[in-house]
Amino acid sequence: MNTTIKCTLMALAVASAFPALAQDTTATQPEQKVSGQLETVIVTANRRAENIKEVPMSISTMKGEKLDVLTAGGDDIRFMSGRTPSLNVESDFGRSFPRFYIRGLGNTDFDLNASQPVGLVYDGVVQESPMLKGFPVFDVEQIEVLRGPQGTLFGRNSPAGVIKFDSVKPTNKQEGYVSAGFGKDGVFNAEGAFNMPINEMISTRVSLQSQSRDDRVHNPRITGTQDFEGYKDNAARVQVLFKPTKEFSALFNIHHRDMDGSATLFRAGIIKKGTNELVDNFDYGSYPTDGFNVQKLKVTGSSLTLRYDLPGYTLHSITGYEKAKFYSRADVDGGYGVGATSGPAPAFIPFTSETADGLPDHKQISQEFRVESNTKDRLQWTAGVYYFKEDITVDSFNFDTLGGGVINGYAQQTQNSRSYAVFGSANYAITDVWKVRAGIRYTDDKKDFVAARTLTPFGGANVGPKTAHPQDTNVSWDLSTTYELNKDTNLYGRVATGYRAPSIQGRVLFGDDISVGASEKNLSGEFGVKQDFLNKRARLSATVFKYRVKDLQLTAGSGSVNQNRLVNANRAEGQGFELDLQTIITEDLRMTVGASYNDTEIKDPNLFVVPCGNGCTVTNPRNASGAALIDGNPLPRAPKWVGNFTLRYSRPVGNGEAYAYTDWSYRDKYNMFLYEAKEYKAKSLLEGGLRVGYKWADGKYEIAAYGRNITGREQLIAAIDFNNLTGIVNEPRTYGVQFKANF
Numbered sequence: 001m002n003t004t005i006k007c008t009l010m011a012l013a014v015a016s017a018f019p020a021l022a023q024d025t026t027a028t029q030p031e032q033k034v035s036g037q038l039e040t041v042i043v044t045a046n047r048r049a050e051n052i053k054e055v056p057m058s059i060s061t062m063k064g065e066k067l068d069v070l071t072a073g074g075d076d077i078r079f080m081s082g083r084t085p086s087l088n089v090e091s092d093f094g095r096s097f098p099r100f101y102i103r104g105l106g107n108t109d110f111d112l113n114a115s116q117p118v119g120l121v122y123d124g125v126v127q128e129s130p131m132l133k134g135f136p137v138f139d140v141e142q143i144e145v146l147r148g149p150q151g152t153l154f155g156r157n158s159p160a161g162v163i164k165f166d167s168v169k170p171t172n173k174q175e176g177y178v179s180a181g182f183g184k185d186g187v188f189n190a191e192g193a194f195n196m197p198i199n200e201m202i203s204t205r206v207s208l209q210s211q212s213r214d215d216r217v218h219n220p221r222i223t224g225t226q227d228f229e230g231y232k233d234n235a236a237r238v239q240v241l242f243k244p245t246k247e248f249s250a251l252f253n254i255h256h257r258d259m260d261g262s263a264t265l266f267r268a269g270i271i272k273k274g275t276n277e278l279v280d281n282f283d284y285g286s287y288p289t290d291g292f293n294v295q296k297l298k299v300t301g302s303s304l305t306l307r308y309d310l311p312g313y314t315l316h317s318i319t320g321y322e323k324a325k326f327y328s329r330a331d332v333d334g335g336y337g338v339g340a341t342s343g344p345a346p347a348f349i350p351f352t353s354e355t356a357d358g359l360p361d362h363k364q365i366s367q368e369f370r371v372e373s374n375t376k377d378r379l380q381w382t383a384g385v386y387y388f389k390e391d392i393t394v395d396s397f398n399f400d401t402l403g404g405g406v407i408n409g410y411a412q413q414t415q416n417s418r419s420y421a422v423f424g425s426a427n428y429a430i431t432d433v434w435k436v437r438a439g440i441r442y443t444d445d446k447k448d449f450v451a452a453r454t455l456t457p458f459g460g461a462n463v464g465p466k467t468a469h470p471q472d473t474n475v476s477w478d479l480s481t482t483y484e485l486n487k488d489t490n491l492y493g494r495v496a497t498g499y500r501a502p503s504i505q506g507r508v509l510f511g512d513d514i515s516v517g518a519s520e521k522n523l524s525g526e527f528g529v530k531q532d533f534l535n536k537r538a539r540l541s542a543t544v545f546k547y548r549v550k551d552l553q554l555t556a557g558s559g560s561v562n563q564n565r566l567v568n569a570n571r572a573e574g575q576g577f578e579l580d581l582q583t584i585i586t587e588d589l590r591m592t593v594g595a596s597y598n599d600t601e602i603k604d605p606n607l608f609v610v611p612c613g614n615g616c617t618v619t620n621p622r623n624a625s626g627a628a629l630i631d632g633n634p635l636p637r638a639p640k641w642v643g644n645f646t647l648r649y650s651r652p653v654g655n656g657e658a659y660a661y662t663d664w665s666y667r668d669k670y671n672m673f674l675y676e677a678k679e680y681k682a683k684s685l686l687e688g689g690l691r692v693g694y695k696w697a698d699g700k701y702e703i704a705a706y707g708r709n710i711t712g713r714e715q716l717i718a719a720i721d722f723n724n725l726t727g728i729v730n731e732p733r734t735y736g737v738q739f740k741a742n743f
Contacts, residue, residue: 036584037536044164045146046425046437047153047382048372053530056437056480056492058147058543058578060084060594066646067140069661069691072181073708073734074189074211076233077134080163082642082665084145085578085596090637092718092728093328094264095231096297097130102147103547104574104600104638105160105522108673109555109564112326112359112394113415115503117520117553119150119158122165123253125303125320126366128157128390128417131359132299132322135257136235139193139207141168147578148524148545149498151476152439155386155421159498159522159549169251170195170203170241176743183706183736186214186230201244207237216285216732217265221336223290224401231261247309257299263328264728265293268335268349271679271725274617276716284714284732291331291354291401299324309374316370316384323363329356331401332562334726338402349724352401353562355509361393383424390417396509398457409457411464411509416448419501425478433484439477443499446471451506451514463512470502472519489531498522503553505566510558517553517566524548538583546575552602556674560613562722570604572635588651594644600635602674607631609674612721617678628675639668639684656696664688672719680719685730687713693738700742707735 041052045059052059062070062083070079077098081089088101092110099106100118107116112130120127127133137143144164154162178192191209198204211234215227237255265287270278301322308315332353339349370384391414398409425439452464478496485491499521506514528543552569576597584590608627611618620628634640643666650659665687672680688711693704709731718728 036587038539038582038584043144045144047370053490054482056482056494058526058528060145060580061142063142067137069663069689071137072189072691072706072738073183073736074187074213077137082667083644085580085594085642086147086598087145088637088639088667090718092264094295095233095259095261096134096295096326098134100163101637102161104598104635106637107555108636109505111505111507111564112357113392113413113504113506115157115500117157117160117500119154119162121154121162123167123303124305124318126388127322128364129324129362129392131297131324131326131362135299136209136233137165138191138209138235139168139237141166148526149496149522151496151498152423152425152441152478155441156419156443156445157500159500159520167237168193168205170205170239172197172203177740179738179740181736181738184734185216187734187736188212201242203241205239209235217287218285219287219289221288221290223336224331225293228262228265228287228293231259233259233261249307251305254302257297259297261295263293263295263330266330266332266334266720266726266728268333268724268726270727271716273725274678276679276681276683278714278716284729288336289331290336292405293330295328297326312373312375314372314374318368320366324359326359327356332720333723334720353723354399354401355562356397358395359392360395364390378429380427381425386421388419396507398509408455409509410455411451411453413449413451413506415504419443419445435482437480441476444473445501447502447504449504449506451508453508457510463508466506466508466514468504468514468516470504470516472502474499474519488533489529491529493527495525500553503566505564507563510561511563515565518551518568520549520551520553522547522549541580544577548573554674556609557721559610560722567607569602569607572600572602574598574600588649590648592646596642598638598640600638602630602633602635605631611675612677614721614724616680616721619676619678630674633674633676634671636671636673639670641668642666653694656694658694661691662688673721679725680721682717683715685713685715702740704738706738709733
């Protein structure tokens with residue numbers, strides 16, 4: 001029995017077991033609201049508010065206390081990794097430039113111009129640049145993770161899925177909250193919001209966050225930066241809601257982020273040769289280096305959302321503007337000296353590599369007009385147009401580490417992107433229990449790219465200007481159906497396509513050529529069940545899926561050179577299942593369980609890539625020139641198994657509630673790169689958190705103690721493969737206290 005059949009039967013067995021529990025008299029009796037039921041979850045995955053059970057796609061949400069718990073230690077957006085099925089989030093830059101993977105599909109490229117197949121939408125505005133995707137999560141109403149192609153309503157560059165963030169909106173009630181926490185290594189994490197109605201027509205909401213940490217890693221040498229991993233990360237959001245009539249509203253949103261911290265530490269010689277183990281004497285707090293490390297990011301944006309309700313239909317307009325400035329410098333070779341041993345274990349460094357990348361100029365403008373029906377007829381529809389324009393400039397620098405750190409290499413990229421689309425969808429209730437949906441979108445993409453190297457590292461000829469002008473059009477579509485098996489159980493099926501526009505890898509600092517990845521196209525099918533049971537004290541969502549991507553864009557390294565290039569694999573396939581379960585076990589005990597299985601495979605018998613340049617132990621077949629055959633390999637950074645678990649226990653104490661909340665996430669092993677090597681296969685990782693607290697005055701006040709990575713597990717999660725056995729490790733254990741007051 002092959003893997004696809006096994007995982008399909010397993011998921012269907014679990015999914016089909018629960019509808020049997022619902023075959024009781026509750027299907028024919030009026031619904032009764034009782035204490036302790038799970039609340040109804042409302043999502044906007046189809047651009048209108050709907051019960052999550054009615055939406056025919058695999059969706060997970062995060063909100064409320066769960067967000068408070070996961071962000072208590074000042075974690076950036078990577079806290080989401082593994083917290084919902086099939087989701088992985090990582091970064092080679094630290095608190096900036098997160099890379100998202102859904103069902104194994106993502107992009108490992110570190111270039112500031114890289115595109116991703118996972119779309120991110122913040123308050124209705126698509127965040128295209130990697131620098132925009134890490135905006136802090138604070139005063140957020142809900143996060144939605146939409147799995148599978150979202151090529152109809154959200155459009156380009158979302159063949160793997162979409163992650164939606166929705167901030168808490170202004171209301172006509174004066175209220176707010178403040179929260180402050182202190183923790184290990186000088187962690188300070190504060191946020192608050194104040195909602196203030198000005199008059200009957202105007203309401204405002206101001207949301208603030210400030211996060212900081214002291215340096216926790218020290219350089220024992222006298223050269224280079226001495227202390228690392230401290231940061232100051234401040235963000236603010238101001239919203240003004242103007243609602244002069246019941247039919248019309250205008251919401252203005254302005255937001256800003258200012259982050260000053262450290263780039264990710266690339267640590268030389270921390271991997272045991274021939275294994276994926278850290279060396280025996282690894283010390284997280286020590287980082288011997290001769291390079292410099294700094295990272296700064298500023299993001300400013302605004303949006304205007306208009307809504308006008310008319311008889312029979314509603315008009316929407318969303319105008320967005322974003323700009324960013326970024327600079328990050330790091331010692332990429334991860335050690336000191338040349339030709340000598342450095343790091344905690346012997347590691348030969350053939351050449352120094354200290355580089356920086358900057359985004360001195362970035363601007364993004366987007367506009368969407370949408371009209372949708374607002375009747376209760378059997379036919380519901382949505383139609384709209386979308387426009388997107390982005391202009392970016394990327395600077396790349398190389399530094400002569402042993403020559404005083406002067407700049408001895410410089411290259412620049414500029415890219416102008418333009419995209420427009422028209423889209424529409426329709427929902428039709430064939431009967432009271434059977435509904436079908438269909439959507440279609442036409443997209444037109446064009447990019448104009450120029451790159452040049454005007455100062456060549458180590459001498460030699462300059463390069464450029466190199467140009468590229470890729471463009472493409474695409475028609476994406478989806479078709480889905482929902483069948484109400486009984487009052488508590490819905491079955492659904494969905495077939496959808498997705499599209500990622502052509503991409504350009506033009507980082508010519510160390511290479512003489514640019515590479516262009518042709519458009520990739522995804523076809524996906526899924527079947528699932530969504531059910532409330534045990535009198536709405538439990539809720540299950542289970543999905544089985546299979547997809548195929550043609551011309552998959554992949555990022556390949558260049559061996560001994562700090563350079564990437566884009567390649568298109570003939571195709572890739574993935575299949576698996578996802579489970580989400582929430583339950584109220586007793587009035588005092590609540591539990592959630594999530595799990596996913598993703599079996600991915602690259603299928604291209606003619607695709608070879610250059611493997612590591614540091615003598616790692618490659619396990620793939622190699623051709624005469626030493627390139628590795630990656631046909632049959634899983635997608636990079638794509639663990640097969642992902643799981644998460646939370647358990648909350650509470651008891652009345654005095655005039656309040658005492659509680660304990662534990663959360664755990666597990667992800668399976670994965671390949672760090674396209675090829676397979678013993679050193680670059682990340683081990684499985686289980687991380688847990690614990691929060692113990694007390695709430696009183698009807699939840700108005702709360703004090704808590706927390707711990708993150710409570711087992712203290714330290715292990716390799718990523719690597720640099722062009723120079724030496726240089727690795728990146730996970731976040732260490734941290735703990736602290738937090739106080740929150742609502743008013």
